[in-house]
Amino acid sequence: MIKSIFFTLITLVFFYIIWINNIFAPHERYEMPAQYAKIAEDVKSYAKEGKQLFEQNCQACHSVRYDGVYISSVQANPKLQTLQEKYGKVLPRDVYESVFYEDLMGLKESFGKVPPDLSTIYLVKGKEYLYAFTLEPQKVLPGTSMPPVMTGRPEETAKIVAYLKSVAEPSPEEKSKRVLMGVGTIAYLIVMGVLLWIYKGRLLKRMGLH
Amino acid sequence: MEASRRDLMGLAIGGLGAVGVVGVLYPLVKTLAPSAASLAGATVVVDENSVPEGQVRVVSWKGKPVFVIKLPQGFQWSGKVKEDKNAKLLQGQSLYAMVAVCTHLGCVPLWKPQGEAEYNYPVFHCPCHGGFYSPWGDIIAGPPPRPLFLPPQTLEGGKLIIGEAGFIKELT
Amino acid sequence: MLSRIGRWIDERAHLSELWQSQMVDYKVPKNLTFPYAFGVMAIVAFAIQIISGIFLTMYYQPNIHTAFDSANYTIMKEVPFMWLVRHVHAAGANFFLAIVYLHIFTGIYYNAYKKPRELTWIVGWVIYFVLLVTALTGYLLPWGQLSYWGMVVTAEIPTSIDSAPIIGSLKIGETISILMKGGYEIGQVTIGRFFGLHIWLLPLILLALVSFHLYLVRAAGISNPEGREIDKKKEGVPFHPYITLKEGAYLMGYLAVFFFFVFFYMHHFLPADNYDPADPFKTPAHIAPEWYLLAYYTIFRSIPDKFLGFVAFNLTLVFLLILPLLDFSPIKSARNRPLFFIMFIVLVISSMALTILGTMPPTPTNAMLGLIFTAGLFSFFIALPIISIIEWGWYKAKGGEKQ
Numbered sequence: 133m134i135k136s137i138f139f140t141l142i143t144l145v146f147f148y149i150i151w152i153n154n155i156f157a158p159h160e161r162y163e164m165p166a167q168y169a170k171i172a173e174d175v176k177s178y179a180k181e182g183k184q185l186f187e188q189n190c191q192a193c194h195s196v197r198y199d200g201v202y203i204s205s206v207q208a209n210p211k212l213q214t215l216q217e218k219y220g221k222v223l224p225r226d227v228y229e230s231v232f233y234e235d236l237m238g239l240k241e242s243f244g245k246v247p248p249d250l251s252t253i254y255l256v257k258g259k260e261y262l263y264a265f266t267l268e269p270q271k272v273l274p275g276t277s278m279p280p281v282m283t284g285r286p287e288e289t290a291k292i293v294a295y296l297k298s299v300a301e302p303s304p305e306e307k308s309k310r311v312l313m314g315v316g317t318i319a320y321l322i323v324m325g326v327l328l329w330i331y332k333g334r335l336l337k338r339m340g341l342h
Numbered sequence: 343m344e345a346s347r348r349d350l351m352g353l354a355i356g357g358l359g360a361v362g363v364v365g366v367l368y369p370l371v372k373t374l375a376p377s378a379a380s381l382a383g384a385t386v387v388v389d390e391n392s393v394p395e396g397q398v399r400v401v402s403w404k405g406k407p408v409f410v411i412k413l414p415q416g417f418q419w420s421g422k423v424k425e426d427k428n429a430k431l432l433q434g435q436s437l438y439a440m441v442a443v444c445t446h447l448g449c450v451p452l453w454k455p456q457g458e459a460e461y462n463y464p465v466f467h468c469p470c471h472g473g474f475y476s477p478w479g480d481i482i483a484g485p486p487p488r489p490l491f492l493p494p495q496t497l498e499g500g501k502l503i504i505g506e507a508g509f510i511k512e513l514t
Numbered sequence: 515m516l517s518r519i520g521r522w523i524d525e526r527a528h529l530s531e532l533w534q535s536q537m538v539d540y541k542v543p544k545n546l547t548f549p550y551a552f553g554v555m556a557i558v559a560f561a562i563q564i565i566s567g568i569f570l571t572m573y574y575q576p577n578i579h580t581a582f583d584s585a586n587y588t589i590m591k592e593v594p595f596m597w598l599v600r601h602v603h604a605a606g607a608n609f610f611l612a613i614v615y616l617h618i619f620t621g622i623y624y625n626a627y628k629k630p631r632e633l634t635w636i637v638g639w640v641i642y643f644v645l646l647v648t649a650l651t652g653y654l655l656p657w658g659q660l661s662y663w664g665m666v667v668t669a670e671i672p673t674s675i676d677s678a679p680i681i682g683s684l685k686i687g688e689t690i691s692i693l694m695k696g697g698y699e700i701g702q703v704t705i706g707r708f709f710g711l712h713i714w715l716l717p718l719i720l721l722a723l724v725s726f727h728l729y730l731v732r733a734a735g736i737s738n739p740e741g742r743e744i745d746k747k748k749e750g751v752p753f754h755p756y757i758t759l760k761e762g763a764y765l766m767g768y769l770a771v772f773f774f775f776v777f778f779y780m781h782h783f784l785p786a787d788n789y790d791p792a793d794p795f796k797t798p799a800h801i802a803p804e805w806y807l808l809a810y811y812t813i814f815r816s817i818p819d820k821f822l823g824f825v826a827f828n829l830t831l832v833f834l835l836i837l838p839l840l841d842f843s844p845i846k847s848a849r850n851r852p853l854f855f856i857m858f859i860v861l862v863i864s865s866m867a868l869t870i871l872g873t874m875p876p877t878p879t880n881a882m883l884g885l886i887f888t889a890g891l892f893s894f895f896i897a898l899p900i901i902s903i904i905e906w907g908w909y910k911a912k913g914g915e916k917q
Contacts, residue, residue, distance in 0.1 A: 136548075139862075146866045147612065150805045150873065151775075151782045157873040158800070198587050217386070217402075222587060226579035252586055255789040300789075302597070313598075314777025318770050320365065324358050325766030331351050332759035369595035373569055 162260035162272070171290035172259045175298040182295025185288050189281050190250075193239055197222055198251035199299045205235045243277040254293070254300035262293050385505035390437055396464075398453040400442060403493060403504050407442040407450055409466075410502060411477060421463050423480040428489045431510060432478050439504045440479045441491040441513075444468040451475060451490075466490075533754075541750025542757055543738045549620035550736075551764040552613050558765060559610035560724060564717060566603040569596070574655065576709035578702050581657035582791045601776045604783040607649055609772050611806040614642060622837070623858055625846040626737040632838040634730040639835045641723045644716055649806065651712040654705065658788030659798045662700060667801060669694045671814070674824035682821070699794070741847025808872030809865050813891070815876055816884025826888065833895040840895055843902035844909045853901045857894045864890035 149155065164172070171178055186196070195202045200221035206212055211231060215223055229236060240246045254262065261272070266289045269278040282289045302310065386403045393399045393412040400407050413436045423429070432438050442450050449470035458467045458474070465482060466475040474482035479490030496508020524530050573593055575584040589596040618638070621627060627635035650668060654661045672694070675687035696703035738744055751757070775783065787798045803811050810827040817823035833840065841854075848855045864887040871887065874880050 142862065142866070143616070146869075149870055150808075151608070152779070154870075154873055156870055158875060197583075198591065222583070224580055225583055229579075249791075252789040256786050258786070302591075310777060314773065317365070317773045317777065320358070320362065321766045321770040321773065324355070324362065325763045325770065327351070327355050327358065328759055328763040328766065331355055332755070332763065334351065335755055335759065369598055370565075370569060372595045373572075373593055373599060375594055 160261075162258075162264040164260040164263045165286070168263060168286055168290035169259065171287065172263060172293040172297065175294055175301075176304055178291045178294040179298035180295075182291040182293070182298070185292050186295050189288075190292065193243070193247040195249045196251050196296070196299055197225070197228065197249050202228070202232075203235060203239070205238070206232045209235075245277070247278075250296055250299075252300050254296040259293050259297065262296065263289055266292065385503055388439070388502045388504065390500040390502070393437070396455055400450075401439075401504070403439075403441075408493060408504060409440045409442045409453070410437070410504075411440070411453075412437050413477065417477075419463060419477060421461060421465065421476055421482055423476050423482055425489075426478075426480055428478040428480045428492060429476065431492060431514065435497070435509060437497060437502050438510075439493055439495050439502060441493055443491070444470065444473055444486060445488045445490060446471055446473050446484070446486040537754040537758070538752050540732075540753040542736050542753055543740075543744045544749060544751045544756075545739055546736070546757070547739050548764065549616065549623070551761045551768075552617040552620055553731075554761045554765060555768050556610065556613045556617055557724070557728075558769075559606060559613055560720070562602060562606045563610060566599045566606060567713060567717070569599045570603055571713055574709075576655070576705050578657060578705055578792075581655065581705060585656040586789065598776070601780055601784070605772065605775045605780065607652065608783050608805075609775075611645065611649060613768075614645060615806070618642065618834075619862065621737075622861070623848045624737050624739055625741065625841070625848070625851075625854075627838045628841070628846055629838075630734045631730075631737060634727060634734055635838055636835065637723060637727045637730060641720065641727060643831070644719055644723065646807065648712060648716040648720065649804065651708040651716065653804065654700075654708050655712065656788060657705065657792045659790040659792055659796075660785055660788040660801070662792035662794070663797055663801045664803060665695075665700055665704070668803065669700070671824065674814075674820045677819075678821040737846075739847060739849060741845065741850050802872055805869060805873075808870075809868040809891075812868040812872040812884045813888045815872075816881045816888055818881075826892075830891065833892075837895075837898075840898040841902055842899070843905040845905050851901070851905065853897075853904065857897045857901065860890050861894040864888075864894070 183199075183201075186194075186201070191201065191204050191207070193203060195206070200216070201207075202212060202223075206228075209232070215227065215231060219227060236246050257265070263286075265272040265278075266282050267286060268283055269276050269280055282292070301307070386401050386408070388399065388401060388410045390412070393410055395412055395414045396417075397412065399410045401410055402408070415436070417436070428440075444451050446468065447470060449468050451466040451468040451473065453464075454467050455464045457463050458465055461474060461482065464477050466477070466479070467473070468475075468484065468486070471485050473484035473486040475486070475490055476482055479492070481489055492510045492514050493504050494507045494512050495502060495504045495510050496506050497503075498508075570589065573584060573588050573596060575581055585600070589600050591597075621635065621638070650665075654665045669691050672690040673687040675690075676682045676685055692698065696707055735743065744750060787800075790798070802808065810830065813827040813830065814823040817826055843851070843854075845851050848858055867887045868884065868891065871880055871884050
């Protein structure tokens with residue numbers, strides 16, 4: 133009995149550490165004031181505004197391909213529409229990069245590298261980092277070629293983060309649908325498990341195998 | 343008493359198991375359903391001047407070939423059709439679009455402005471199994487079961503917009 | 515009507531006889547404990563991987579330009595419910611390996627590798643090894659930063675052989691490394707061959723091996739927590755419905771935990787850094803193998819000499835394989851073997867500690883700790899023959915064969 137408890141506990145602790153919360157591994161934390169964090173979280177109210185802000189401030193260099201948003205010079209190119217008719221809103225990456233090679237290389241010349249596409253950046257960096265970095269790039273990542281476009285505009289920055297979140301993550305409705313689905317699945321499995329267990333007990337009693 | 347309760351239990355487990363099987367199959371079957379992107383109502387715009395008179399241009403709409411036809415002024419057609427459903431819908435239009443898929447088995451018909459075989463006036467001829475359609479897509483002869491489909495379309499300032507409800511409201 | 519069709523089929527295929535002989539008349543010990551259910555769970559985990567994997571191949575594109583978008587746009591956003599399939603496949607891989615590890619440790623604890631079950635153990639070891647390779651090849655496919663750099667590091671590991679004294683000059687390691695990548699860099703050739711291996715060759719090998727493993731469990735009989743062979747006629751219980759219902763209930767519990775992770779906690783199974791497309795010019799900050807390889811990785815990393823580290827972690831694998839030879843004691847199951855039990859705890863704690871150390875930065879203290887736990891891990895294997903000799907003494911003193 134003690135052995136079972138010991139092995140169960142040590143296994144649970146082990147998987148808790150490596151899968152859920154690794155208290156030993158290094159973590160980087162970035163600060164974000166609570167009121168702006170709330171804005172960045174609230175996709176429903178701010179994503180649309182965030183997209184406009186993105187178009188004004190970021191689109192000159194950054195694309196959000198999964199939303200069909202390309203860098204400004206590409207967006208102005210009539211070729212884009214022809215390609216989108218053929219391939220759909222989201223162009224295949226190789227097509228995009230080869231057709232608009234000059235635009236991208238132009239950016240590379242000014243910045244040293246092609247500014248990254250921001251379709252999934254929210255999932256990679258999280259809202260705190262994005263907020264802190266966009267607001268003051270040099271402070272978070274010294275030597276970066278990202279210009280301080282948004283410095284001194286924390287609220288607008290948070291709205292842009294909300295937009296990036298809306299592109300990277302499923303929509304709030306979709307999310308609540310998934311939660312419902314998850315709860316249903318787990319409840320089903322638990323009920324089924326309990327039923328099987330009771331059924332087994334009764335059956336074995338009848339068979340005299342208890 | 344004991345036996346009946348056990349049976350009920352077995353029944354409940356069996357029923358719940360069936361629910362589980364359906365629950366697994368549902369998302370898997372759903373993944374095979376058309377994706378959001380392919381259902382999205384894309385529109386195609388065709389300029390009037392890009393189609394020569396009496397000729398046909400093929401454009402792609404929702405992944406399907408679509409004929410855009412421009413009839414000459416005062417176009418007269420002397421053929422006979424089985425029924426004139428499309429002709430009625432397209433009455434008075436000289437620029438319109440039709441889904442270029444034969445309703446028999448899915449081939450793309452050919453435009454024959456000079457006529458084909460015994461029909462010596464403009465027709466659409468499907469080369470696969472010999473279906474004949476009028477310029478409005480009504481059946482003249484052959485195996486097709488119904489006229490060619492008409493996509494939703496509207497005419498705005500000399501531009502035909504396929505995919506937007508206008509003189510044709512929906513795919514018919 | 516249905517029952518008539520059923521009877522018609524049964525008259526020809528004799529399925530009910532097969533069921534009776536294989537499921538009902540098949541008797542197993544009554545005292546099987548919970549850990550015995552890990553075997554069934556592993557089979558279910560394997561089935562889940564195959565089904566979800568088949569659906570993923572419909573939309574995934576093994577092409578360095580489109581792989582990332584096909585995984586993160588087409589699958590995650592475009593096709594209905596494919597996000598669920600990907601979540602299931604990613605979490606499923608981790609759960610499969612977790613269950614396999616628990617299954618292995620259960621086998622060690624109850625000495626399920628001893629006569630007459632040595633072959634079952636050896637086949638199981640091969641399954642484990644092939645499974646690791648399958649996981650490794652699959653990890654590259656999403657073509658994210660972690661996929662790419664994880665493979666860069668993994669492909670470098672065989673080059674450790676080249677720093678060996680004499681055989682190093684043969685450049686065997688570099689040859690292996692180039693063969694793994696299909697060239698000097700990880701590119702289209704690599705992704706193509708990894709895709710083929712991951713979806714065809716390795717799963718087919720696994721399927722064959724798992725079938726053989728199951729057959730061997732039947733042929734050699736299931737082991738017993740008490741460590742003695744039961745007289746099946748007298749004390750066994752029918753596999754169905756006794757075990758099927760019991761382990762079925764456990765299975766539902768396992769699936770409930772699994773789906774909790776699938777729906778609510780994918781942070782670890784689809785890590786953040788892997789949402790960044792692979793960039794051969796930028797290494798992500800923390801690059802370490804997946805958790806199921808971390809124990810080997812820590813052994814490799816803690817030993818200062820590259821070649822010795824390579825030898826040490828391969829030795830661990832070899833020790834696992836030859837476990838039936840190392841442990842030749844006549845007594846079975848840790849329940850009857852206090853010395854073995856102590857060493858088993860040393861093994862469990864060392865391997866867990868090595869795994870956790872692998873997630874930590876390689877500071878000198880951590881390297882020291884790594885060495886200590888490596889020693890702990892090896893002490894288990896080295897102690898086995900010694901314990902066996904001692905236990906032969908006890909066994910003889912008690913009167914040998916009679917027990």
